[in-house]
Amino acid sequence: MIRVRFAPSPTGYLHVGGxxxxxxxxxxxxxxxxxxxxxxxxxxxxxxTAESEQSLLNTMEWLGFKxxxxxxVGGEYGPYRQSERMDIYKxxxxxxxxxxxxxxxxxxxxxxEKIREELLAQKKSPHYNEEMLSQFDTPERREEYKAKxxxxxxxxxxxxxxxxxxxxxxxxxxxxxxxxxxxxxxxxTGLPTYNFAVVVDDALMKISHVIRGDDxxxxxxxxxxxxxxxxxxxxxxxxxxxxxxxxxxRLSKRHGATSVEKYQEMGYLPxxxxxxxxxxxxxxxxxxxxxxxxxxxKEFTIERVNSSAAIYDEQKLRWxxxxxxxxxxxxxxxxxxxxxxxxxxxxxxxxxxxxxKWIREAVxxxxxxxxQFDEIPEKLEVFFKxxxxxxxxxxxxxxxxxxxxxxxxxxxxxxADSWNIPDIYQLFKEVAKRVKVNSKKFYHMLRVVLTGExxxxxxxxxxxxxxxxxxxxxxxxxxxxx
RNA sequence: GCUCCUAUCGUCCAGUGGUCCAGGACAUCACCCUUUCAAGGUGGAGACCGGAGUUCGAACCUCCGUGGGAGCGCCA
Numbered sequence: 001m002i003r004v005r006f007a008p009s010p011t012g013y014l015h016v017g018g019x020x021x022x023x024x025x026x027x028x029x030x031x032x033x034x035x036x037x038x039x040x041x042x043x044x045x046x047x048x049t050a051e052s053e054q055s056l057l058n059t060m061e062w063l064g065f066k067x068x069x070x071x072x073v074g075g076e077y078g079p080y081r082q083s084e085r086m087d088i089y090k091x092x093x094x095x096x097x098x099x100x101x102x103x104x105x106x107x108x109x110x111x112x113e114k115i116r117e118e119l120l121a122q123k124k125s126p127h128y129n130e131e132m133l134s135q136f137d138t139p140e141r142r143e144e145y146k147a148k149x150x151x152x153x154x155x156x157x158x159x160x161x162x163x164x165x166x167x168x169x170x171x172x173x174x175x176x177x178x179x180x181x182x183x184x185x186x187x188x189t190g191l192p193t194y195n196f197a198v199v200v201d202d203a204l205m206k207i208s209h210v211i212r213g214d215d216x217x218x219x220x221x222x223x224x225x226x227x228x229x230x231x232x233x234x235x236x237x238x239x240x241x242x243x244x245x246x247x248x249x250r251l252s253k254r255h256g257a258t259s260v261e262k263y264q265e266m267g268y269l270p271x272x273x274x275x276x277x278x279x280x281x282x283x284x285x286x287x288x289x290x291x292x293x294x295x296x297x298k299e300f301t302i303e304r305v306n307s308s309a310a311i312y313d314e315q316k317l318r319w320x321x322x323x324x325x326x327x328x329x330x331x332x333x334x335x336x337x338x339x340x341x342x343x344x345x346x347x348x349x350x351x352x353x354x355x356x357k358w359i360r361e362a363v364x365x366x367x368x369x370x371x372q373f374d375e376i377p378e379k380l381e382v383f384f385k386x387x388x389x390x391x392x393x394x395x396x397x398x399x400x401x402x403x404x405x406x407x408x409x410x411x412x413x414x415x416a417d418s419w420n421i422p423d424i425y426q427l428f429k430e431v432a433k434r435v436k437v438n439s440k441k442f443y444h445m446l447r448v449v450l451t452g453e454x455x456x457x458x459x460x461x462x463x464x465x466x467x468x469x470x471x472x473x474x475x476x477x478x479x480x481x482x
Numbered sequence: 483g484c485u486c487c488u489a490u491c492g493u494c495c496a497g498u499g500g501u502c503c504a505g506g507a508c509a510u511c512a513c514c515c516u517u518u519c520a521a522g523g524u525g526g527a528g529a530c531c532g533g534a535g536u537u538c539g540a541a542c543c544u545c546c547g548u549g550g551g552a553g554c555g556c557c558a
Contacts, residue, residue: 009558044557109556125484125554153556170487179485180554187556194558218486218553241488241551248550276494279507283495287506306495309551313493316508326521368521428517443518455519 002034003208006067007198009041010053013259016312017213017243017251019063020277024240025211026065027278027300034208038070039201040081043191048083059260063270064293069205077205082197089192092200092230093154093185101229102185104152105133106141127181130157154186156196156226163224168238168302170214175221183222195222203232211302214239215250238302241281241309251312263317267340267373272321280310290323322371330364337363337376344377346384358465365461379456383465387452387474394481397445403482405437409446410472410479419468424460449478 006022008014029036038060042048057071069075079085096102116126133155145152158181164174185196192200202210217239227234245255257263263273271293278296279289282305288295325333334356341347341359352359362383366376397403408431416427432439447459450471456462463471 007558011558041558047557112556120483123483127554173486176485184556189556191556193556198558213552214487215552216558219558221486221553239487244551246493250551279494281495283506285496287496289495289507308488310495311493313508316494319508322521369519425517432517439516440518445518447518453519458520459518 001206001208002029002032003037003206004029004034004211005037005039005202005205005207006065007039007041007201007212008056009044009048010056011044011047011049012052013261014056014059015251016258016260016263016273016277019059019260019273020243020280021211021213021240022060022063022065023274023277024238024282024300024305027296028209028211028238028302029068030297031300035068036065037075037077037205037207038065038067038080039205040071040083041194041197042081042083043194043197045083045189045191055261059264062264063260063274082192082201085197085201086191088204089197089200090186090190093192093196096156096185096229097154099229100157102154102156103130103134105136105155106138106145106152107133107136111136125178125181127178128155129182130155133182150188151190153184153188155182156185156222156229158182158222158225159228163221165220165224165234165237167217168209168236169241169305169307170217170239171307173217173220175224180221185226195219196226199223199226199230199232202235203227203230207235209236209238211238211240214241238305240305241307243280244309244311246311246313248311255312256314258312265374267336267375268317268321269324272317272324275324276317276320280312281306281308290320318371325370325373326367328367330360330367333367334360334363336373340373340376341380344380346377346380361461362457362465365457365465369457382451382453382456382462386470387448387450389477390452391481393445393449394478396448397478398482400438400441400445402437402442402445405431405435405442406446406449406475406479406482408435410475413468413471413475416468419464421460421464424463450474 004025006018006025008018008022026036028034040053040056042053053071060067067073069077070080074080093102097104112128115128115132119126137152161177162174164172167173183195184193186192201207220237220239224234243251245251247255251258257266260273264270274293275289275291275296278291278300282300284291284295284299285304291299328336338352341363342349342352347355347359362380363376366379369379370376397406409428412427412430416423431437443459444454447453447456447462450459450462450466466474
């Protein structure tokens, strides 16, 4: 049985890198009829918050992840929150001490720092071992600890040997002996450290494949030793490369929006985000780019995951979101647009409802223009605001020699007896029949006269939606001057 | 400093020893379509980090160099 997990720590919003790791785990699990497990790594009490966890869960759901085991859904290997598994880690750590694979250390941080400095001064790696730390384990020190009510930390004895894994993405990776020294597995607070808790959890949760970012590759050495010390079978490993910012540095806040929440706010569709993220280090066998979740699940294999780092390209994500927006029908688009429109103050709830058909056409006319929903209100303004008339427009029209067309259009509009889209088309045909005109120039200036803008929604929609009276009014101002 | 990972168009990917004067996508440029703009269509420009080696033959294999990234916490 294939069992994978995504194990975020609830210390902030879900990062796009994290979402990509989750996605790869998910695709791998679903492709192989396996289980996708969500585990919350909240052993860092200082930084973990319940709010972060909640937002993480919400975002995961919004993106479309469904976990088979984890917070909210349970499962037979729970609990799935590390903060609820404390006795397990404690028990495991002490078991290792009994087996002489780990030891207690009664050392104070200042003393440790001193050892470290000495080692550094001797140009040695700052690695600790039992010999260095056991000198502090005196009866007096033990008494002191007891009196102060603090617990000794537990160090894991790092065996002096090479470790090799066959990473599914990186291939054979060998960690040379002596690279790391003994390390803490249980803190003085009684809480486990990351490298220990992951192994205990992965082992107990019967995780078969550990798919994670390659920033954890170096940590794997310690984890390998712990797996061995606890006599648990090793899972398979697959280290996915990192996502970098445009400057080649690890993607972070200073590169702009990096949290999934932020993209949600800006009006990105979850399918665009997932589709784009899947394409970072992975590709469809036929180089297909736009894919549904089902297609991704169907085609995903770890062999096709590239092992080099990828630079995050927001522009391509934006393009892709545009592709998905264009696939939406007008009702769906309007549903998504609603909250942005209301938040902008262009319309209120009742106004929106009573003018639904009108707003739907207005929003629909924007479909090919937008890449994110938050662009909608601004582009909608032309339907709500009258442009401020500029005298230069009349001059420009005369220079373009399109003034006869404007005059003819004005008369046609004035005598028009109906105002639906086909009639508007007909009306323009009539104008063109009577006046020969450079259409490029004519339509451009017509847009300017009607909206005050150089570009915007479909002109027919603009004309239809502002209505005949507004059309006449706006035309009049310029026709009077030519 | 030590250890590990990595290196194909500006960017993301394809390519697993000959089918590659290297293919697709984003971005860019030109043209076409068009009731402006956009969307769409067609086309252009654009890359195998450097050096050795293995081989009849290397983008693909090996080594060295260089560049980039990551880890070395009682953070995860």
